[in-house]
Amino acid sequence: MAFEKGKSGNPNGRPVLTGEFKQALAESTMQALGVIKKIMNDETAKNFDRITAAKYILDKSLGLNYHLFSEDDVEDNSITVRIVRADKNKKDKKQDTL
DSSP states (O other): OOOOTTSOSOTTOSOOOOHHHHHHHHHHHHHHHHHHHHHHHOTTSOHHHHHHHHHHHHHHHHOSOEEEEEEEETTTTEEEEEEEEOOTTOTTOOOEEO
16 A cells, blocks of 8 residues: 555554553563663673663663764773763864763
8 A cells, every 4th residue: 555645644643552551661661771781781791782782771861962982902801982972062073071
């Protein structure tokens, strides 16, 4: 089925969530965050999964207006990550390190 130009594919909009469903979601929020934090802190997990979990937390807490810079230390096999908030309003394009 093709969509007609200028006509919404969902004319009734997003379905309204019931109070009961919203309450169930709210009660699971801290547990969900705990799972994400556990993955982020699990040194046996894949780096991709750990970074994805960390980025999710950063996105939700800082918004999407930041950059990550990593510096690998080959000697002790560690990675240092610098989080820099990008400010579009600064004309000199300086960045503040968090």
